Amino acid sequence: MNDMRVLERDVDTDAIKIAARGVQVFYGDNHAIKDVDVDIQDKTVTAFIGPSGCGKSTFLRCLNRMNDTIDICRVEGNIHIDGEDIYDRRVDPVQLRAKVGMVFQKPNPFPKSIYDNVAYGPRIHGLAKNKAALDDIVESALRRAAIWDEVKDRLSAPGTGLSGGQQQRLCIARAVATEPEVLLMDEPCSALDPIATAQVEELIDELRQNYSVVIVTHSMQQAARVSQKTAFFHLGNLVEYGETGTIFTNPEDSRTESYITGRIG
Amino acid sequence: MTDATSSPMPAITPVSGKGSLMAQDARTRKRNAAEARFKAYGMIAIGIGMLMLLILVFNIITRGVGAFQQTFVTLEVELLEEKLDKNGNRDPADLAKVSTFGYAPLLRDAFEAKVAELGVETDLDGKDMADILSAGARAQMRDFVLANPDQIGNTVSFEFLASGRVDGYLKDRVSRDSIANDKNISVEQLDLVDQLIDGGTVEKRFNLAFITGADSSDARPESAGMGVSMLGSLFMMLVVLVLSLPIGVAASIYLEEFAPKNWITDIIEVNISNLAAVPSIVFGILGLAVFINYMHLPTSAPLVGGLVLTLMTLPTIIISTRASLKAVPPSIRDAALGVGASKMQSVFHHVLPLAAPGILTGTIIGLAQALGETAPLLLIGMVGFIASNAPDSIASGLLDPNSAMPAQIYEWARRSDPAFYERAWGGIIILLMFLITMNTIAVILRRRFERRW
Numbered sequence: 001m002n003d004m005r006v007l008e009r010d011v012d013t014d015a016i017k018i019a020a021r022g023v024q025v026f027y028g029d030n031h032a033i034k035d036v037d038v039d040i041q042d043k044t045v046t047a048f049i050g051p052s053g054c055g056k057s058t059f060l061r062c063l064n065r066m067n068d069t070i071d072i073c074r075v076e077g078n079i080h081i082d083g084e085d086i087y088d089r090r091v092d093p094v095q096l097r098a099k100v101g102m103v104f105q106k107p108n109p110f111p112k113s114i115y116d117n118v119a120y121g122p123r124i125h126g127l128a129k130n131k132a133a134l135d136d137i138v139e140s141a142l143r144r145a146a147i148w149d150e151v152k153d154r155l156s157a158p159g160t161g162l163s164g165g166q167q168q169r170l171c172i173a174r175a176v177a178t179e180p181e182v183l184l185m186d187e188p189c190s191a192l193d194p195i196a197t198a199q200v201e202e203l204i205d206e207l208r209q210n211y212s213v214v215i216v217t218h219s220m221q222q223a224a225r226v227s228q229k230t231a232f233f234h235l236g237n238l239v240e241y242g243e244t245g246t247i248f249t250n251p252e253d254s255r256t257e258s259y260i261t262g263r264i265g
Numbered sequence: 266m267t268d269a270t271s272s273p274m275p276a277i278t279p280v281s282g283k284g285s286l287m288a289q290d291a292r293t294r295k296r297n298a299a300e301a302r303f304k305a306y307g308m309i310a311i312g313i314g315m316l317m318l319l320i321l322v323f324n325i326i327t328r329g330v331g332a333f334q335q336t337f338v339t340l341e342v343e344l345l346e347e348k349l350d351k352n353g354n355r356d357p358a359d360l361a362k363v364s365t366f367g368y369a370p371l372l373r374d375a376f377e378a379k380v381a382e383l384g385v386e387t388d389l390d391g392k393d394m395a396d397i398l399s400a401g402a403r404a405q406m407r408d409f410v411l412a413n414p415d416q417i418g419n420t421v422s423f424e425f426l427a428s429g430r431v432d433g434y435l436k437d438r439v440s441r442d443s444i445a446n447d448k449n450i451s452v453e454q455l456d457l458v459d460q461l462i463d464g465g466t467v468e469k470r471f472n473l474a475f476i477t478g479a480d481s482s483d484a485r486p487e488s489a490g491m492g493v494s495m496l497g498s499l500f501m502m503l504v505v506l507v508l509s510l511p512i513g514v515a516a517s518i519y520l521e522e523f524a525p526k527n528w529i530t531d532i533i534e535v536n537i538s539n540l541a542a543v544p545s546i547v548f549g550i551l552g553l554a555v556f557i558n559y560m561h562l563p564t565s566a567p568l569v570g571g572l573v574l575t576l577m578t579l580p581t582i583i584i585s586t587r588a589s590l591k592a593v594p595p596s597i598r599d600a601a602l603g604v605g606a607s608k609m610q611s612v613f614h615h616v617l618p619l620a621a622p623g624i625l626t627g628t629i630i631g632l633a634q635a636l637g638e639t640a641p642l643l644l645i646g647m648v649g650f651i652a653s654n655a656p657d658s659i660a661s662g663l664l665d666p667n668s669a670m671p672a673q674i675y676e677w678a679r680r681s682d683p684a685f686y687e688r689a690w691g692g693i694i695i696l697l698m699f700l701i702t703m704n705t706i707a708v709i710l711r712r713r714f715e716r717r718w
Contacts, residue, residue, distance in 0.1 A: 066602065071526050098605030108596035110615055120614070121604035171600070178604055 017042040017182060017212040018063060023077035025058055025067065032058050034236040035077075040229070045204060045213045047223035047244065050233035051259065056216045059233070060184050063214065064100035065093040081182065098125055101180035105187040107167035109159035109174070114151050117159040117170055118142060121178035137177055144210075145173035146203050165196020172203060176211075183207060185215040189222065201226050220260055224248050232256045325693055332691025335472030335487060336427035336435045338398055338461070342375040343420045344410060355414040365403040369395065372402065380457075383464040387457050397454050399426035399487045427467060429486040429684040431458055435469045438683060475691060479651050480673065486684035489677070491692050493651045497567050497667030498636060498699075501647075504571020504663065505578055505635050510628055512575075513582030520583075521590040522612050541580035548577045549641030557645060565649040565666035570642055574635040581634060585627025589620040622714035629707040633700050639671040648672045670696045 018040040025033035033055045040046050048056035058067070065086060067073045079086050086096055098121075109117050118138045121127075128134035138155070142148040147169040151162070159170050168188055175183060185204070189197040204226045207213055217223050223230055224244060231241040232253075240247060240256045251257045284290065289297070346353060348370060349363055373391030380387060380394065387394070395402075402425040410417060426432075430450040433439035441452050461467040478490025524530045552573035556562045562569050593616045601611030642648065649666035668676070670692065677689040 064603075066599070069598070069602065094605055094607045097602060101605075102599075102603035104596060104599055104603065106596055108594075108600040110597065110600060111619065120601075120606075124604075124606055124610055124614075174600075174604055 015042040016040070017081065018214075019078075019080045019083075020059075020062075021078045023059065023062060023075065023079060025055070025062060025076075026074045027070070028072045032236055033062070036238045038231060038238060038241055040212060040214060042212045043208060043210070044229055045208050045215060045227040046229040046231065047227035048214065048216045048231050048233060049218075049220060049223050049259075050239075052218075054233040055236045056231075056233045057186050060186055060214060060216050063182070063184055064097045064102055066097075066102065068093055098178050099180055100182040100184060101175035101178060102184045103168070103171050103175050103186070103188050106191050107164055107171050109162070109167050109170050111158065111160050113156045114142075114159045114162070114170060115155040118173050118177045121174060125178055127179065141173040141177035142170075144176050144207070145169045146199065146206070147173060163196070165192050165199060168192060168196065168200055169203065172200070172207075176207070181211065183211045183213045185213065187216050187218060190218060197222070220248070232259065234259070325690060325697070328687065329690030329692075329694040331436050331438075332475055332688045332694075333472060334436070334469050335475065336432040336467060336469045338425045338427050338467050339422060340372075340375045340379060340425060340466070341420050341422050342371050342406065343378075344406075344417050345371060345374075346418045349410060349417050350414075355417070357411070357414070360411055360414060363407070365407055368403040368406045371406065372398070379461075379464075379466060383460070383466070385457065385460045385464070387453065387460075389453050389457060393451075393454065394457060397428055397431045397450075397458060399428050400485050401426065401481075401488050426487045427458075429682060431455075431467070432469075432487050433684055434458060435462075435467075436687075438687070475688070476695065479653055480668065480676070481652055483680055483682065483685075486680075486682050486688065489685065489688055491670065491673060491695050494668040494670050494673035495695070497570070497647070497649075497651075498669045498671075500567035500662050500667065501571040501574055501669060502632055502636060504568060505574045505632060506628070508571070508575040509578045509582050509631065513579050513628075514586055514624060516579075517583045517586035517590060518612060518617070521587050522616070523608065537580050537583055541584060544640075545577055545638050546640040546644065548573050549644030551576065552641060552645045563664055563666070565646040565668075566664050567647070567667050567669075568663040569645050570647045570669060571663075573641045573645060574638060577638065577641065578631040578635045581631035582624075582628055585630070586620070586624045589623025589627070590616060592623065593619045622711050626707045626711045629703050629710070633703040633707075636703070637671055637696065637700060639669075639675055642669050642672045643675070648676055650676075670699070 016039045018038075020036055020038045020040075023033055023036045024031070036059060048060060050056050061067045062075055062079060063081075063086075067075060075087060081096075081100065085091070110120065112120075115138055118141050119128075119134055122134060122137045128137055139148065139152075142151060147166060150166060151157075151170075159167065162170060168191070172183075172188070188204075189200050192200065201222065204213055204215065208228075215223075215226065227244045229242070230244040230247040232239045232247065232251075232255075234255050240251060240253045242252075247256065248260055251260065348367060350356075350360060352359055369392070372395040376394040377391045402423075405425060406423065409421070409423070427435075428450070430439050430444070430447070431454075434450075434455055435458075439450070441455060444450055444452070444455075458467055474488065474492075475490045476495075477492035478488065479493040481487075481489040520530060520533065552569060556569045556572055557564055562572075597615050597619065598611050601615045602608075606614065647667070647669050649668045651667060674689050674692040674696065677685040677692060680686075
């Protein structure tokens with residue numbers, strides 16, 4: 001695409017963090033995800049792209065079992081994180097979600113103070129032994145989310161009073177405060193203006209140092225800018241998965257080519 | 266662009282086939298007329314509603330406000346030792362032997378002395394003069410003497426309630442014409458009252474006893490009060506609050522957040538909605554059958570009344586709690602689950618605090634509804650006649666027989682003496698005050714805590 005940076009970037013590591021085999025998702029009678037196999041690498045940004053309703057968000061929500069909250073949703077197949085089947089009976093989804101954090105499409109800070117927003121996760125997981133340790137966790141999470149300088153003087157102000165971009169970065173800080181290993185982002189910039197989007201994208205690139213990030217996006221430019229790996233979904237199928245540069249410059253499948261050139265979507 | 270705005274408006278001759286915007290076409294006129302008509306209907310409907318409300322409030326106030334005033338007679342009574350304590354040793358047992366009849370001569374003497382002092386001319390003897398007082402006057406003296414034996418022999422100033430007829434005379438309810446066939450009062454007595462008013466002995470003023478006092482027998486409407494039934498209502502409301510709030514909120518949280526959506530929960534949901542529409546008298550019969558006949562709880566007790574009203578209030582609380590839980594945006598739940606909170610943590614840490622104002626509002630409105638409910642109370646006998654003041658009458662609170670405010674109003678409205686009719690309206694004013702206060706609190710809570718996300 002027009003941003004050539006993606007071509008120069010290497011994938012840091014080949015270690016596989018998440019492995020999915022034969023994943024099928026049903027909403028009642030609707031077959032939303034059809035037999036998806038994918039390997040997601042550690043310390044890498046992986047983008048899921050595809051037209052609306054193609055199942056990319058649904059698949060993302062399988063990775064931390066958020067689909068469990070939907071009664072009619074049924075997941076088949078295997079998803080392993082660090083070699084452990086997350087749909088095993090012994091796995092508690094609550095523990096899983098502490099390991100696999102999530103940032104949502106619409107910024108959704110709790111109607112509490114900025115401090116409490118970030119401190120909530122560490123508190124319920126008992127990550128801080130005392131107030132000082134909690135303060136440190138909150139500060140470092142806000143720093144990693146690149147919002148510390150903007151909010152350090154008003155930590156007790158309500159999180160809902162921030163601007164849209166700041167709220168989304170606060171939500172990212174909240175997600176990283178629990179020290180997850182994987183960060184799922186469901187169209188994190190769709191409610192943001194271009195400046196806020198740029199800030200969040202920059203942030204995603206930094207988060208790659210510590211986490212494996214999976215991002216769902218409608219914007220192909222965004223996928224090209226932030227990700228190293230891209231997966232293209234279409235009508236519930238994983239059509240093509242590979243290096244971002246390859247997908248955008250030399251797609252194998254004609255459907256991928258049609259989508260990235262704007263003929264379907 | 267800036268140049269264009271400062272240049273004069275270009276003159277353009279209209280060529281459009283749509284015609285001028287300055288004149289309305291037939292369709293627009295029709296549409297506007299329909300809208301104006303609809304607004305007029307709405308205003309008429311609101312006007313009728315407001316008018317009815319005004320008439321209602323005006324009626325209640327004009328008829329009921331009299332109950333808050335009462336006619337008092339101030340008399341100096343000499344507590345003669347030879348009548349009250351023949352032995353002179355102030356032995357409480359001896360003092361108690363003198364019944365209220367023993368105090369009648371003291372009242373007669375007091376009236377005769379007062380008449381002589383004011384120079385009032387009357388043909389009435391002392392006994393007839395004492396009849397302008399409430400039948401409770403002698404009991405009032407006796408209670409005073411038993412409580413203060415050292416006052417025997419002194420002259421003490423008492424404020425007695427005037428009889429219901431005399432009180433009615435001062436409130437224009439009773440006139441010389443209307444008592445033609447009345448054996449309880451005579452024209453001569455009214456003449457005496459007129460002169461005593463001039464002498465400052467009889468006067469009408471605010472009567473706290475109506476708000477704090479107990480009910481009285483048919484013969485003494487002047488001393489009847491709402492106080493004890495107010496306590497009965499208070500005890501019932503405590504029972505309702507303590508039972509229906511936790512049960513209702515727990516049921517709603519389970520149904521809304523945890524229960525699987527299947528036909529069983531559908532049936533439960535439909536039945537809760539149906540229960541909210543069940544006539545209250547049905548709950549009364551249920552309470553009679555279950556709590557009194559089967560569980561053998563005491564009749565007329567606020568505990569039973571509270572249980573019955575709890576059954577009645579539960580559907581209201583459950584429905585309003587579920588509505589306020591539903592109103593909390595799902596993104597808040599997702600956010601909590603996303604950082605690894607359990608279902609229960611997400612509900613108790615995030616959803617419930619946001620739903621709390623709605624839950625409180627629903628609870629208060631449910632309580633207000635229960636407070637004004639009469640029919641089920643009649644069936645379980647919550648119309649106890651409690652004539653002695655608190656705390657004697659209701660010492661054990663939940664299990665002693667009692668009445669409730671609406672039941673007390675109903676009782677008074679049934680009695681024949683028009684003086685009770687006035688008190689029924691006065692009782693309605695008190696009840697309405699409670700309801701308005703509760704609803705105001707509900708509105709304030711909603712305003713203060715609404716929409717913080």
